[in-house]
Amino acid sequence: GAGVSQTPSNKVTEKGKYVELRCDPISGHTALYWYRQSLGQGPEFLIYFQGTGAADDSGLPNDRFFAVRPEGSVSTLKIQRTERGDSAVYLCASSQDGRSNQPQHFGDGTRLSIL
Protein backbone atom coordinates (compact mmCIF):
# COMPACT_ATOMS: atom_id res chain seq x y z
CA GLY A 1 0.00 0.00 0.00
CA ALA A 2 0.99 3.66 -0.26
CA GLY A 3 3.36 5.03 2.32
CA VAL A 4 3.60 8.52 3.78
CA SER A 5 3.72 11.10 1.01
CA GLN A 6 5.27 14.55 1.38
CA THR A 7 5.11 17.43 -1.06
CA PRO A 8 6.99 19.21 -2.37
CA SER A 9 10.14 17.11 -2.21
CA ASN A 10 12.23 20.27 -2.48
CA LYS A 11 11.42 23.89 -1.73
CA VAL A 12 13.69 26.87 -2.24
CA THR A 13 12.55 30.29 -1.08
CA GLU A 14 13.88 33.61 0.08
CA LYS A 15 14.33 34.73 3.66
CA GLY A 16 11.16 36.28 5.04
CA LYS A 17 8.75 34.31 2.85
CA TYR A 18 5.94 32.04 4.01
CA VAL A 19 6.01 28.31 3.22
CA GLU A 20 3.61 25.40 3.53
CA LEU A 21 4.69 21.77 3.58
CA ARG A 22 2.16 18.99 3.06
CA CYS A 23 1.98 15.48 4.48
CA ASP A 24 -0.35 12.66 3.39
CA PRO A 25 -0.21 9.92 6.03
CA ILE A 26 -0.84 6.23 5.52
CA SER A 27 -4.57 5.67 5.12
CA GLY A 28 -6.27 4.91 8.43
CA HIS A 29 -3.41 6.14 10.62
CA THR A 30 -4.76 8.39 13.35
CA ALA A 31 -1.41 9.64 14.62
CA LEU A 32 0.77 12.03 12.63
CA TYR A 33 4.16 13.50 13.53
CA TRP A 34 6.43 16.20 12.16
CA TYR A 35 10.20 16.15 12.62
CA ARG A 36 13.03 18.35 11.38
CA GLN A 37 16.48 17.07 10.41
CA SER A 38 19.53 19.25 9.99
CA LEU A 39 22.57 18.07 8.07
CA GLY A 40 24.53 15.40 9.92
CA GLN A 41 22.05 15.08 12.77
CA GLY A 42 19.17 12.80 13.67
CA PRO A 43 15.57 13.97 13.24
CA GLU A 44 14.15 16.24 15.97
CA PHE A 45 10.52 16.12 17.02
CA LEU A 46 8.30 19.10 16.26
CA ILE A 47 4.63 18.19 16.80
CA TYR A 48 2.28 15.22 17.18
CA PHE A 49 -1.37 15.01 16.13
CA GLN A 50 -3.85 12.45 17.42
CA GLY A 51 -6.76 12.82 15.02
CA THR A 52 -7.41 16.49 14.35
CA GLY A 53 -5.87 17.85 17.50
CA ALA A 54 -2.26 18.65 18.33
CA ALA A 55 -1.57 16.39 21.32
CA ASP A 56 2.02 17.58 21.78
CA ASP A 57 3.47 20.69 20.12
CA SER A 58 6.35 21.15 22.54
CA GLY A 59 8.95 20.65 19.80
CA LEU A 60 7.94 23.65 17.71
CA PRO A 61 10.91 26.05 17.97
CA ASN A 62 8.93 29.32 18.06
CA ASP A 63 5.63 30.91 17.06
CA ARG A 64 6.64 31.19 13.40
CA PHE A 65 5.92 27.48 13.12
CA PHE A 66 2.38 26.16 13.03
CA ALA A 67 0.74 22.93 11.88
CA VAL A 68 -2.82 21.86 11.18
CA ARG A 69 -4.67 18.65 10.47
CA PRO A 70 -8.27 19.81 10.00
CA GLU A 71 -9.87 16.53 8.91
CA GLY A 72 -7.62 14.11 10.74
CA SER A 73 -5.78 13.01 7.61
CA VAL A 74 -3.61 15.41 5.60
CA SER A 75 -1.45 17.79 7.62
CA THR A 76 0.22 21.06 6.66
CA LEU A 77 3.25 22.53 8.40
CA LYS A 78 3.38 26.29 8.01
CA ILE A 79 6.41 28.49 8.55
CA GLN A 80 6.08 32.28 8.60
CA ARG A 81 8.86 34.84 8.04
CA THR A 82 11.35 32.13 7.17
CA GLU A 83 14.95 32.47 8.31
CA ARG A 84 18.12 30.87 6.93
CA GLY A 85 18.29 28.71 10.06
CA ASP A 86 15.00 27.07 9.07
CA SER A 87 16.81 25.27 6.23
CA ALA A 88 16.51 21.55 6.90
CA VAL A 89 14.68 18.40 5.81
CA TYR A 90 11.18 18.32 7.26
CA LEU A 91 9.97 14.78 7.85
CA CYS A 92 6.45 13.53 8.44
CA ALA A 93 5.53 10.19 10.01
CA SER A 94 2.30 8.41 10.82
CA SER A 95 1.28 5.48 13.00
CA GLN A 96 -1.91 3.53 13.56
CA ASP A 97 -2.39 4.91 17.03
CA GLY A 98 -0.07 7.28 18.87
CA ARG A 99 -1.01 5.81 22.23
CA SER A 100 0.24 2.28 21.53
CA ASN A 101 3.59 0.76 20.64
CA GLN A 102 2.83 0.77 16.92
CA PRO A 103 5.83 2.05 14.94
CA GLN A 104 5.96 5.36 13.14
CA HIS A 105 6.43 5.22 9.37
CA PHE A 106 8.23 8.10 7.69
CA GLY A 107 7.99 9.87 4.37
CA ASP A 108 11.10 10.96 2.49
CA GLY A 109 10.75 14.54 3.62
CA THR A 110 10.72 18.02 2.13
CA ARG A 111 14.14 19.60 1.73
CA LEU A 112 13.65 23.29 2.56
CA SER A 113 16.33 25.79 1.57
CA ILE A 114 16.07 29.41 2.66
CA LEU A 115 18.28 31.75 0.63
Place this chain on the structure above:
Amino acid sequence: DAKTTQPPSMDCAEGRAANLPCNHSTISGNEYVYWYRQIHSQGPQYIIHGLKNNETNEMASLIITEDRKSSTLILPHATLRDTAVYYCIVRETSGSRLTFGEGTQLTVNP
Protein backbone atom coordinates in the same frame (compact mmCIF):
# COMPACT_ATOMS: atom_id res chain seq x y z
CA ASP B 1 12.57 8.58 27.39
CA ALA B 2 15.77 6.77 28.27
CA LYS B 3 18.99 7.74 26.52
CA THR B 4 20.76 5.30 24.20
CA THR B 5 24.44 4.93 23.35
CA GLN B 6 25.66 3.50 20.04
CA PRO B 7 29.09 3.29 18.40
CA PRO B 8 29.46 6.03 15.77
CA SER B 9 30.51 3.67 12.99
CA MET B 10 30.91 0.01 12.08
CA ASP B 11 32.05 -1.95 9.05
CA CYS B 12 30.80 -5.30 7.85
CA ALA B 13 31.69 -7.56 4.93
CA GLU B 14 28.96 -8.28 2.40
CA GLY B 15 27.22 -11.58 3.14
CA ARG B 16 28.28 -11.63 6.79
CA ALA B 17 26.09 -10.89 9.77
CA ALA B 18 26.07 -7.31 11.02
CA ASN B 19 25.63 -7.00 14.78
CA LEU B 20 24.83 -3.47 15.92
CA PRO B 21 24.96 -2.84 19.70
CA CYS B 22 22.97 -0.34 21.74
CA ASN B 23 23.18 0.52 25.43
CA HIS B 24 20.09 1.80 27.24
CA SER B 25 21.00 1.31 30.89
CA THR B 26 18.32 3.70 32.21
CA ILE B 27 15.43 2.02 30.39
CA SER B 28 12.25 1.67 32.44
CA GLY B 29 9.70 -1.12 32.47
CA ASN B 30 7.22 0.43 30.05
CA GLU B 31 9.73 1.51 27.42
CA TYR B 32 10.15 -0.28 24.12
CA VAL B 33 13.34 -0.49 22.06
CA TYR B 34 12.91 0.58 18.42
CA TRP B 35 15.38 0.36 15.56
CA TYR B 36 15.25 2.53 12.47
CA ARG B 37 17.70 3.06 9.66
CA GLN B 38 18.20 5.96 7.29
CA ILE B 39 19.71 5.71 3.87
CA HIS B 40 21.04 8.95 2.41
CA SER B 41 18.31 11.30 1.13
CA GLN B 42 15.50 9.08 2.41
CA GLY B 43 13.33 9.18 5.50
CA PRO B 44 14.00 6.84 8.42
CA GLN B 45 12.82 3.29 7.79
CA TYR B 46 11.31 1.24 10.60
CA ILE B 47 13.11 -2.07 11.16
CA ILE B 48 11.91 -3.75 14.35
CA HIS B 49 10.91 -3.13 17.95
CA GLY B 50 10.57 -5.09 21.19
CA LEU B 51 9.89 -4.86 24.91
CA LYS B 52 11.78 -7.73 26.54
CA ASN B 53 11.52 -10.78 24.33
CA ASN B 54 13.73 -11.31 21.31
CA GLU B 55 12.03 -10.43 18.05
CA THR B 56 12.59 -11.44 14.44
CA ASN B 57 11.06 -10.26 11.19
CA GLU B 58 11.98 -10.38 7.52
CA MET B 59 14.53 -7.61 7.92
CA ALA B 60 16.37 -8.34 11.14
CA SER B 61 16.49 -9.86 14.61
CA LEU B 62 16.46 -7.93 17.88
CA ILE B 63 18.17 -9.43 20.90
CA ILE B 64 17.41 -7.73 24.23
CA THR B 65 19.42 -8.70 27.31
CA GLU B 66 17.56 -10.10 30.29
CA ASP B 67 18.12 -6.94 32.34
CA ARG B 68 17.02 -4.90 29.29
CA LYS B 69 19.98 -2.56 29.64
CA SER B 70 21.29 -3.30 26.17
CA SER B 71 20.22 -4.77 22.86
CA THR B 72 21.70 -5.91 19.55
CA LEU B 73 20.24 -5.57 16.09
CA ILE B 74 21.30 -8.40 13.82
CA LEU B 75 21.21 -8.23 10.03
CA PRO B 76 21.89 -11.90 9.22
CA HIS B 77 23.34 -11.50 5.71
CA ALA B 78 24.35 -7.91 5.09
CA THR B 79 24.20 -6.54 1.56
CA LEU B 80 25.58 -3.32 0.10
CA ARG B 81 22.05 -1.86 0.30
CA ASP B 82 22.17 -2.18 4.10
CA THR B 83 24.73 0.63 4.25
CA ALA B 84 22.92 3.29 6.31
CA VAL B 85 22.76 5.09 9.65
CA TYR B 86 21.08 2.84 12.21
CA TYR B 87 19.23 4.42 15.14
CA CYS B 88 18.36 2.69 18.40
CA ILE B 89 15.53 4.50 20.22
CA VAL B 90 13.79 3.90 23.52
CA ARG B 91 10.21 5.09 23.75
CA GLU B 92 7.36 4.82 26.23
CA THR B 93 4.21 3.08 25.08
CA SER B 94 2.22 6.22 25.69
CA GLY B 95 4.93 8.54 24.46
CA SER B 96 4.56 10.58 21.33
CA ARG B 97 7.94 11.43 20.02
CA LEU B 98 10.88 9.36 18.87
CA THR B 99 14.12 10.83 20.23
CA PHE B 100 16.90 10.15 17.75
CA GLY B 101 20.54 10.12 18.83
CA GLU B 102 23.59 10.11 16.57
CA GLY B 103 23.11 6.50 15.43
CA THR B 104 25.66 4.09 13.99
CA GLN B 105 26.92 4.51 10.43
CA LEU B 106 27.09 0.95 9.10
CA THR B 107 29.17 0.48 5.98
CA VAL B 108 28.87 -2.86 4.19
CA ASN B 109 31.95 -3.53 2.10
CA PRO B 110 32.10 -5.79 -0.99
